[in-house]
Structures are given as structure tokens and as C-alpha cells.
Amino acid sequence: NVLEAAVYGIPVVFGPEYEKFAEAVGLVDAGAGFPIDNALELESELTRLLENEEDYLMAAEAAAKYVKGNAGATSVVLRYIQENRLLTN
Numbered sequence: 001n002v003l004e005a006a007v008y009g010i011p012v013v014f015g016p017e018y019e020k021f022a023e024a025v026g027l028v029d030a031g032a033g034f035p036i037d038n039a040l041e042l043e044s045e046l047t048r049l050l051e052n053e054e055d056y057l058m059a060a061e062a063a064a065k066y067v068k069g070n071a072g073a074t075s076v077v078l079r080y081i082q083e084n085r086l087l088t089n
Helices: 002-006 022-030 040-053 053-069 073-083
Strands: 013-015 034-035
Touching: 002 022, 002 053, 013 022, 013 040, 022 034, 022 053, 034 040, 040 053
Parallel strands: 013 034
Antiparallel strands: none
């Protein structure tokens, strides 16, 4: 789960097949998620993040901000279910 790292303000690196996962797309759009296609790209991305403190800190801040900005979704969904009586027998 890409949010497990992002919730701690850690940039996330993942493979190329991520478009069906809204959180991964959101992290990429926020500048906190980095899709890679192969081992060379993985090495390059990790090296960039580990050797460039400014890039790492910007991505880390973006990850934390993304998670905080999307908090509360569970209560919104539960309220919708209750208001529309979707769990009645």
C-alpha cells in the first residue's frame, strides 16, 4: 500500500502499473510518488532522492501533505451509507 510510507512523509517508488490505484496517481501528481519501469530507473530514482536532500524533502513534504489532505474519507463514506440507509435489512 503506497499510503503506508506516505503517511510518515516518505516518498514512494513503485512499478509502472499504477494507474488503477487512485492513491498512487495522486502521489505522482503531488510529486511524492515515482513510478519506475526497470532496475536502472529504480537505482537512478533512489540515488537522486538519497543524494539530493532538497528533492527528498520536497517529496517527503508532498507525501505527508497528500495524506493529510485526503484524511477523513472513511467518515464521509460512512455518513453517506447511513444517510442513504444502505445497510438496512
